[in-house]
Amino acid sequence: MLSFPRGARLLPSELDRERDYVSTLYERLDTLKNEARERLLATRRETVGGNHQSRSERDAYARLYEDTLAQLSEVDDRLAFGRLELEEPDETTSPRSLTAVHGAPSGDYRYIGRIGLRDPDHHPILLDWRVPGASAFYQATAATPMGARARRHLTLEGRTVTRIEDEVFDAALLDRGDAQLQGEGALMAALTAQRTGRMTDIVATIQGEQDRIIRSALDGILVVQGGPGTGKTAVALHRAAYLLYSHRERLRGSGVLVVGPSRSFLRYIEQVLPSLGESGVVLSSVGGLYPGVEATTDDAPDVAALKGASRMADLLRRAVRSRQIPPTEPATVDIDGERLVVQPQLVVDAMKRAQDRGKPHNEGRVTFNKNALAALTRQLVAQLRTRGTTIDDADVLVLREDIRQSYDVRVLLNTAWLPLTPQKLLEDLYARPNWLRSITPQWTDEERALLRRERGSAMTISDVPLLDEAAELLGEFDVAVDAGERARKQQQKRDIENAERAIENMQVEGMVSASDIAGNFAERAASMTTAERAAGDRTWAFGHVVVDEAQELSPMQWRLLARRCPLRSFTVVGDIAQASSPASADSWDRALQSLLGRRRQAASSETGPWRLEELTVNYRTPSQIVEYAERVARESGLRITASRSVRASEWPVREVQAGDDAREAVVEAVALDRGIDAVGTLAVIAPEALVEGLAGALEERFPGDVALGTSSLTAPISVLSPATSKGLEFDSVVVVGPRQIRELSSRGNASLYVAMTRPTQRLTVVEVA
Numbered sequence: 001m002l003s004f005p006r007g008a009r010l011l012p013s014e015l016d017r018e019r020d021y022v023s024t025l026y027e028r029l030d031t032l033k034n035e036a037r038e039r040l041l042a043t044r045r046e047t048v049g050g051n052h053q054s055r056s057e058r059d060a061y062a063r064l065y066e067d068t069l070a071q072l073s074e075v076d077d078r079l080a081f082g083r084l085e086l087e088e089p090d091e092t093t094s095p096r097s098l099t100a101v102h103g104a105p106s107g108d109y110r111y112i113g114r115i116g117l118r119d120p121d122h123h124p125i126l127l128d129w130r131v132p133g134a135s136a137f138y139q140a141t142a143a144t145p146m147g148a149r150a151r152r153h154l155t156l157e158g159r160t161v162t163r164i165e166d167e168v169f170d171a172a173l174l175d176r177g178d179a180q181l182q183g184e185g186a187l188m189a190a191l192t193a194q195r196t197g198r199m200t201d202i203v204a205t206i207q208g209e210q211d212r213i214i215r216s217a218l219d220g221i222l223v224v225q226g227g228p229g230t231g232k233t234a235v236a237l238h239r240a241a242y243l244l245y246s247h248r249e250r251l252r253g254s255g256v257l258v259v260g261p262s263r264s265f266l267r268y269i270e271q272v273l274p275s276l277g278e279s280g281v282v283l284s285s286v287g288g289l290y291p292g293v294e295a296t297t298d299d300a301p302d303v304a305a306l307k308g309a310s311r312m313a314d315l316l317r318r319a320v321r322s323r324q325i326p327p328t329e330p331a332t333v334d335i336d337g338e339r340l341v342v343q344p345q346l347v348v349d350a351m352k353r354a355q356d357r358g359k360p361h362n363e364g365r366v367t368f369n370k371n372a373l374a375a376l377t378r379q380l381v382a383q384l385r386t387r388g389t390t391i392d393d394a395d396v397l398v399l400r401e402d403i404r405q406s407y408d409v410r411v412l413l414n415t416a417w418l419p420l421t422p423q424k425l426l427e428d429l430y431a432r433p434n435w436l437r438s439i440t441p442q443w444t445d446e447e448r449a450l451l452r453r454e455r456g457s458a459m460t461i462s463d464v465p466l467l468d469e470a471a472e473l474l475g476e477f478d479v480a481v482d483a484g485e486r487a488r489k490q491q492q493k494r495d496i497e498n499a500e501r502a503i504e505n506m507q508v509e510g511m512v513s514a515s516d517i518a519g520n521f522a523e524r525a526a527s528m529t530t531a532e533r534a535a536g537d538r539t540w541a542f543g544h545v546v547v548d549e550a551q552e553l554s555p556m557q558w559r560l561l562a563r564r565c566p567l568r569s570f571t572v573v574g575d576i577a578q579a580s581s582p583a584s585a586d587s588w589d590r591a592l593q594s595l596l597g598r599r600r601q602a603a604s605s606e607t608g609p610w611r612l613e614e615l616t617v618n619y620r621t622p623s624q625i626v627e628y629a630e631r632v633a634r635e636s637g638l639r640i641t642a643s644r645s646v647r648a649s650e651w652p653v654r655e656v657q658a659g660d661d662a663r664e665a666v667v668e669a670v671a672l673d674r675g676i677d678a679v680g681t682l683a684v685i686a687p688e689a690l691v692e693g694l695a696g697a698l699e700e701r702f703p704g705d706v707a708l709g710t711s712s713l714t715a716p717i718s719v720l721s722p723a724t725s726k727g728l729e730f731d732s733v734v735v736v737g738p739r740q741i742r743e744l745s746s747r748g749n750a751s752l753y754v755a756m757t758r759p760t761q762r763l764t765v766v767e768v769a
């Protein structure tokens with residue numbers, strides 16, 4: 001144990017000292033909660049004037065207190081988890097009230113926790129893990145102590161400290177021989193804990209290499225490459241929380257988008273950010289990135305590969321252009337009884353001038369209509385004048401209106417340039433082979449056949465970026481609504497500015513975002529947060545985007561993401577060796593080409609257009625499984641990033657040869673594993689074709705325990721395909737038919753590697769004939 005100066009008011013043990021201190025933190029937390037509760041009640045009781053402004057202000061304050069209360073309750077679990085002992089007393093960040101508890105120790109302390117707390121005199125008693133003063137807790141080593149003498153991990157059960165472990169950076173302290181050092185106990189306890197089917201935060205045990213990435217600068221594109229289980233997802237989520245906290249000014253109105261591979265993956269990670277006190281994040285699967293569409297299934301691999309390729313962007317551009325159709329014959333139109341012969345050139349000129357403005361199709365149509373109406377008016381005026389009719393300026397306006405209302409003119413202009421929705425454009429493209437052929441002269445018939453699809457079919461994950469690309473090329477369908485939307489956004493901006501001032505006056509910065517309050521000020525968005533508004537708005541520009549399992553994205557998906565963050569502030573995490581989707585890239589350079597677009601050339605050659613960080617330690621999988629999976633991967637020619645596992649488990653990898661009936665062998669393998677651990681989570685990962693049969697057989701043997709796919713992530717036994725297991729983890733995994741998984745597609749080797757690296761404890765491999 002660490003000793004303290006003689007004469008100090010010594011408590012029975014270090015553990016008691018920490019219990020004492022942590023209980024003062026909880027007391028403070030409770031006081032703050034009570035205050036927020038009382039304010040909330042008082043606000044609700046308040047009678048306000050009848051006007052909308054005062055009612056909405058009262059509601060905004062009520063919401064602020066509700067959010068504060070929710071946030072204070074969220075951090076109750078493991079409120080504090082660490083302590084730094086500093087070389088020098090640190091007046092600005094060290095808790096003074098420590099002196100009372102610890103009896104004026106010679107050094108000084110910083111307690112680190114989920115949020116920052118101050119005592120009633122405004123002295124800090126707990127530092128938020130995200131503030132710069134806390135980084136030494138994660139990054140200090142004996143070689144680089146960063147001004148710290150020692151680090152202490154506190155393990156809490158409920159509100160009670162049950163364990164402390166110290167790491168000492170100071171040789172003098174070590175020499176005293178009275179310090180009990182407990183290496184990486186907290187980390188190991190976290191890593192070997194049974195999995196629940198939901199990811200938890202790692203804020204108490206973030207490792208140095210991870211912390212440096214979490215705190216890396218906001219701007220630019222940061223790529224985090226690491227093998228399976230190296231904590232990429234964990235780091236990405238903690239980075240989102242860190243950025244929101246540290247760059248509030250920039251991100252509070254714009255928000256952060258976190259993109260994951262599937263809905264089930266999002267369910268797996270969705271509790272991590274709230275447990276870190278963050279709710280201002282939009283979580284989206286790649287299939288949910290187009291508002292109003294939630295695609296959960298994908299096309300066959302060859303179709304998905306084609307739809308993901310960047311040449312689809314050219315195809316869509318051509319498709320849209322080809323819907324601007326100049327007439328080839330003169331047309332005769334009737335305008336309130338007057339017949340006018342319209343030459344193709346008049347329409348062509350109006351079209352050309354609209355196209356030259358470079359606006360999206362639907363907006364360009366407004367210009368086209370205006371140009372055509374003006375030309376038709378001139379022609380009609382000239383025609384009438386040649387017949388001797390006198391026409392003044394007022395008459396011209398009337399004639400123009402007659403032309404606009406003429407049925408024939410409407411047909412003429414609509415035939416040339418019809419407004420379109422992205423859905424309609426895509427459906428037509430798939431369902432009209434002749435049209436597709438006319439705009440794909442370089443394609444083969446086989447390629448065109450891949451796109452063939454009946455109208456009314458559900459949109460797939462690969463359709464989502466195409467819808468978005470089409471929406472970009474088409475612009476708003478209803479241009480009048482678009483103008484209304486712009487006005488609404490401007491009003492919202494003003495509301496946010498008002499709310500920011502309110503927050504400053506209340507001295508509650510960081511507890512709730514201005515945009516949340518502005519949501520209450522603005523009538524239409526009364527009940528929406530920034531995240532909710534951003535999620536429903538295709539043109540929302542996020543302040544930062546985090547992409548997980550980024551190796552899987554197709555060029556078309558990258559193009560969509562580039563539009564979501566024009567500033568190109570990205571955290572991209574993934575493992576190129578795990579890339580198993582048909583349109584994924586085989587290097588980060590290639591993957592990011594579509595994200596960077598033209599900026600690539602502009603980027604400085606010294607720093608490159610993106611910066612790379614690597615994670616090398618596998619926190620999930622025991623060494624014997626890592627070695628096994630890496631050997632299998634290497635033998636199949638996969639270029640993997642080798643990782644070092646932090647631990648071994650006591651179970652060797654089991655290999656089983658199935659007889660004629662694979663189901664029997666799998667049920668036996670699962671039964672054997674349940675004999676070792678009856679309550680942990682287990683996944684059977686098999687080729688899609690076997691999944692249903694295996695789930696049925698397992699349900700017979702383990703009734704009520706089996707979930708098909710990711711229908712229930714907390715089920716004791718899940719039966720999944722390799723693709724759905726991406727990013728998830730289980731205590732034990734049974735991989736069925738490794739050869740068949742390999743042969744699934746050209747990326748089958750990567751799928752097998754993904755499957756084999758899901759366990760935290762045990763792996764069984766069932767070979768199927």
Ligand SMILES: Nc1ncnc2c1ncn2[C@@H]1O[C@H](COP(=O)(O)OP(=O)(O)OP(=O)(O)O)[C@@H](O)[C@H]1O
Pocket residue numbers: 187190191200201202205206207210226227228229230231232233234235575619620726727728729757
């Ligand atoms: N510093 C840490 N402290 C405690 N647990 C950690 C730490 N780092 C990672 N882990 C745990 O290790 C496991 C793997 O982490 P994560 O899922 O983030 O890895 P990954 O690199 O995204 O894996 P994959 O590429 O295979 O999906 C998780 O259970 C995570 O909580």
